[in-house]
Amino acid sequence: MxxxxxxxxxxxxxxxxxxxxxxxxxxxxxxxxxxxxxxxxxxxxxxxxxxxxxxxxxxxxxxxxxxxxxxxxxxxxxxxxxxxxxxxxxxxxxxxxxxxxxxxxxxxxxxxxxxxxxxxxxxxxxxxxxxxxxxxxxxxxxxxxxxxxxxxxxxxxxxxxxxxxxxxxxxDYMSIYASDLVKAVRKSAGNKGRGPGPRRRGGAVIGDAPARQGYKLDKVLKPLGAITTGSQFLEPDGMFPNHIPNPEDKTAMKAITQAVADNKADLGIIFDTDVDRSAAVDSSGRELNRNRLIALMSAIVLEEHPGTTIVTDSVTSDGLTTFIENKLGGKHHRFKRGYKNVIDEAIRLNTIGEESHLAMETSGHGALKENHWLDDGAYLMVKLLNKLAAARILNPNVGSKVLTDLVEGLEEASVTVEIRLKIDQNHADLKGGSFRDYGEAVLKHLENSISKDEHLCKAPKNYEGVRVSGYGGWFLLRLSLHDPVLPLNIEAPSKDDAIKLGLAVLTAVSEFPALDITALNKFLQQ
CATH class of the missing domain: 3.40.120.10 (Alpha-D-Glucose-1,6-Bisphosphate, subunit A, domain 3)
Incomplete structure (x- = not known):
């Protein structure tokens, strides 16, 4: 080995x-x-x-x-x-x-x-x-x-x-696996022969992951009729010379977006190296990742399973909740960070009689009940390709607008930020205790502080950290799953509103000297 x-x-x-x-x-x-x-x-x-x-x-x-x-x-x-x-x-x-x-x-x-x-x-x-x-x-x-x-x-x-x-x-199992993916796309599109693939002008462009995803180019997309000219960064190289192969990374998304534009492609697809996370870019250059990708997958799944519960991680937006519940007619169950936590919660809901067919993280991890609850970035992209392929049966000239239209009406905040507040494990204020105990004390103090502010309201349902709404937006302060860090997520309609939310957090956490608030201060002073 x-x-x-x-x-x-x-x-x-x-x-x-x-x-x-x-x-x-x-x-x-x-x-x-x-x-x-x-x-x-x-x-x-x-x-x-x-x-x-x-x-x-x-x-x-x-x-x-x-x-x-x-x-x-x-x-x-x-x-x-x-x-x-x-x-x-x-x-x-x-x-x-x-x-x-x-x-x-x-x-x-x-x-x-x-x-x-x-x-x-x-x-x-x-x-x-x-x-x-x-x-x-x-x-x-x-x-x-x-x-x-x-x-x-x-x-x-x-x-x-x-x-x-x-x-x-x-x-050579990857050839066997790729062949099964091709069959899945054709079956969904009602086409059992070679037939037209899910493309129009430039087809699908593979974006990144310099280790394992090149198979998708030759053994999945090309057999489906896609033109993959312009695909990039497919050679195995664990040094990642181009950028971090991460669907959440801004540089990575910029690279695939540029490739879509340069090649006039209908769709750009990007994975991490082991292909369990993914994202996409439509023909107009609109990124389909994080909340947008969850919204898109929710729209597809809720067409197939009306009213089902969509389980997500804790940092998804209020706009996503509104979109899933008010526009799509589903139920949004916002749970904890950690793809395994999200998947296990969806499985648990099914065992108690609450139907759930999709579990997704903003990181790009996503699992479907129909796919044995495995977090599978390739399978998510196959679902998108299925949608394109089926639409092409009705209209051969259709592009990825069929996907973009599915997320029409998703409300998105103007300001989105994540700030990491580190706990100094060697600080005397820990008094020999663990960073986890210290972090929990910070969260408890913040919770008490928020209850005294008339402009802020705790989320009625929350499974991780302290989530609060106010000033047209929200924030979530939680303890990292593995590290001595308290990540702070803020979404707001304006920078001023985001600063007001940040100040509410700063006022409470400033009383904890082992907590490094440098990054929060920097954001508030911009």
């Missing part, structure tokens, strides 16, 4: 705190040296131990004896299918695909990715046919991996290869 190539210079006997590798429902660590203050902790022996622990966990869950989940697993006697460069959604789908010739479906899949994080980072995601693993599962695996690591002599790679009992096979 190549999760940490280039890190073999690190001692295999070094003490490792495995639980510190947990990042919610994923594993993240430093795989390559070269950054001061960031020692390598995702070494080859560590990765092998984690793989072995996943094999044991899966065997215990499934009680299977003929499955494929290289080293950490094959040494346990299990077979491995290597897919090479692949996407996160594809790895999940490999647990569902029926293909006896290629030994599919697999019982478990591991994705090696750190998404858009810096070059020295890497990570692991895990899947079974039930979807991605949750936080508790990851904790179990890491605790088991720690025991394996401590008990093992960790011989050389050559020795481990000689000891392995399982077989390793290479499978």
């Amino acid at each position: 190549a999760a940490a190539q280039g890190s073999s210079d690190v001692s295999s006997s070094a003490k490792v705190d495995f639980l510190k590798l947990q990042n919610g429902s994923d594993i993240r660590g430093v795989a390559v040296g070269g950054v001061e203050g960031e020692p390598v902790n995702l070494t080859e022996p560590v990765t092998e131990a984690i793989a072995s622990a996943f094999a044991a966990w899966l065997l215990n869950k499934k009680k299977a004896d003929g499955w494929r989940l290289t080293l950490g697993i094959t040494t346990a006697g299990h077979d491995v299918l290597q897919f090479g460069l692949a996407s996160t959604p594809a790895m999940f789908n490999s647990t569902l695909t029926e293909d006896e010739i290629n030994h599919l479906p697999v019982d478990g899949a591991i994705m090696i990715t750190a998404s858009h994080l810096p070059y020295n980072r890497n990570g692991l995601k895990f899947f079974t046919s039930a979807g991605g693993l949750n936080k508790a599962d990851i904790k179990d695996i890491l605790e088991h991996a720690s025991r394996i690591y401590e008990d093992s002599s960790h011989g050389s790679t050559q020795e481990l290869e000689q000891a392995s009992k399982g077989e390793v096979s290479n499978v």
